[in-house]
Amino acid sequence: MSPDKGMIRVAIDAMGGDFGPEPIIEGCIQAIDERRFQPILVGDREAILSFLPQYYLEQVEIVEAGDVIDMHDQATNALRRKDSSIYKAVELVREGKADAVVSAGHSGATMTLATLRIGRLPHISKPALATLMPNVNNAKTLVLDVGAVVECKPHNLYEFGVMGEVYAQEVMKISSPRVGLLANGEEESKGNELTKEAFPLMKKIPGFLGNVEGRDIFNGSVEVVVTDGFTGNILLKTSEGVADAIFTMMRQEIRKSLPAKIGALLMKKKVFARLKKQVDYAEYGGAPLLGVNGCAIVSHGSSNAKAIKNAIFQAINYSESNVNKKIEELLIRNNGAQD
C-alpha cells in the first residue's frame, strides 16, 4: 500500500460496537467501494482479517490493538487502557497519522479520549456531541449537545452555538443557518437559569434567532438547536421513543384488520420504506464530537454496516471542510467584538 497524498485518513475502531467487527468492516468495505479515502482499521488483526476479503487487503492499513473497552466498562478507565482499539485509534489522530477517528464503541470512552488525547480547539472549553434529526422540510436539524456535557455553564452553550452554526455552514452546506436556544417557551423571558444566562452570549452568534421549543427541531423553523447535554440526551431518546411507539402502535392496529393489512402492503414501499429512511439513524452515520482539535465521529453501539459507512463519509466530509478553522475564527472575531 502506498500512501496517497491528500487522501483523508480515517482511523476506524474495528472492535467497538454491539455486534463486534463484522458490521464495522462491512461498512468500511462499502465506504471504500463508494469513495476514495485511506481506511485504517484498528483492532485484533486476526479478527479483522477474518472479515476482510483478500481484495480489500491492500487498500486498508491495519493497526493492532489487543484490548477492547466494552459497554460495561467505566469511561474513566479509558485513559489507562492504552492497548484498547479506541485508545489506539484516537492516538493515530493525535500523532497526525490519521485525520479522523470513527468508533461505535463505548461512547463515553470515545469522548473522553478524543477530548483529552487529541485535545480541544483553542477557545473551546468543552466539546459537544452533535446529532442530526429529520425535519419536515426533508432536511436535517443539528442538535447539540446530546450527552457530552451533562452539567453546562452559559459559555458552554454559547460555544455549542458557534460550533453548530459553523458545522451547518461548512459541512451541511447551509449558507445562513438559524440557531435556536432550546427552552420551555419562545419568549426571551422563558428558560431556566442556565439558558437565561446564556441568552445574551448567544446574541453574538450571527444566526441566533432566540429561544426555540422542542417541536421546532422537527418543523423546519431552525437549522441548529443548542441545549445542555442532559436535556439533549433526554430529548434524543424521547424522540426515538416516540417514533418507535408510533410504528409499534401502527403495526398493532394493522394486524387487527384485513383491509388495513392490504393497505399497509400498498404503502410499504412508497411510504413506510421512505419514512423509515428519514427517521433511521443509520442514514446519518454518527454524531461528530465538535470542538476537538481533529475529527471524532461517535456512532451508535448498534450501528449496522450502512451506519458505519455513513459515519466514515461524515468523517471524510468533516476532515475535508474548514470547520475547525472557521470555529476558531468566529470565536476570535466575537471575542474581539466584545472587547
Add this chain to the structure above:
Amino acid sequence: MSPDKGMIRVAIDAMGGDFGPEPIIEGCIQAIDERRFQPILVGDREAILSFLPQYYLEQVEIVEAGDVIDMHDQATNALRRKDSSIYKAVELVREGKADAVVSAGHSGATMTLATLRIGRLPHISKPALATLMPNVNNAKTLVLDVGAVVECKPHNLYEFGVMGEVYAQEVMKISSPRVGLLANGEEESKGNELTKEAFPLMKKIPGFLGNVEGRDIFNGSVEVVVTDGFTGNILLKTSEGVADAIFTMMRQEIRKSLPAKIGALLMKKKVFARLKKQVDYAEYGGAPLLGVNGCAIVSHGSSNAKAIKNAIFQAINYSESNVNKKIEELLIRNNGAQD
C-alpha cells in the same frame, strides 16, 4: 337549580382558550350528557348564554366575570385581575363553592392562581403539572412536572414522585405504579447534579425503580416519570413535534403515489383513526396541577369540545378520589421513617 348534595361541583373558565367560549361550553354540554356533576360556568353571562341551549340552562350555574386574561398577558398580573374568569373560577374552589376548576386559558395564570389562592397541600413545596402520554401497552404514562417548576430542587423532584405515585394509584387505578427518575442513562451514576441529589430521596417512594430514559415513557416499562419543569416541558413539546412530523412526512409520501393513496384509504379508519385517538391530547383532557389543596385541571389552549369534556371528567375523577389525602399521608409516613 337545586344543589344536589354529594355532586362534584366543577368551576369551568368559560372564556379561556384560543377559540373563545364555544368549544368550552360545547364540551361542558357533552360532559353533562354523559355524567352527573354540577357545572359552574364562569365568564361573560351573555357570551355564555349565546352558546348554551335553553335545555341546559337549569343544569348549569353561571358566575359572571367581566375580564379575560389572554395568552399575551403576564402570569404575574393574574393576582390583580380579580374580575377575570380564571381568577373567579379559582376563587370558587378557595371559598369551598366548587370542588375543582378547569381552565383552557393562560396556563401560567391558572397555575399561579391555583397555587397562591387555593394554596398548597401540607408538606408540598411546589405543585407540579402532570400530563398523560400514550405508551405501547395501550395505557398511559404520567409525566411530571411538565412546566410548573422550571428551576427545581431535589426535594421538589421527591415530592413530584410521591404525588405521581399516589395519583397513579388513586385516579389511574394502577395498584403498584413504577416510578422512574428521568436521566441521561439508567445507571444510578447517571444524571445531572439535580437528579443525583434527588435519587437518594426518591428511594423513599415505594414504587421507585431508579433512573429511566426518554424512551421508557413510551415503551410501557414505567407508569410515572419524574423530571423538572424545564426538561419536562421540552420533552412534552418534543414528543408532540415528533408525532406531528411523522404524520406530516407520511402524508407527503402518500400524496406521491396512487397505490399508497389507496393503501392509506384502506388504513384510514382502522389504523390512522385509532392511532390518532391514542396520540391525541384531546382524549386526555388536561393536566392536573398536583399539590394544590383542591383540584385544578390545566387544559391546552387549543382544546376542542372533546378535550374540555375529558378535562371535566378528569376533574370529577380527581375530586371523587382520595388523592390529596393520600399524598399527605405518604409524605407524613416517609418523614416519620426518616426521623
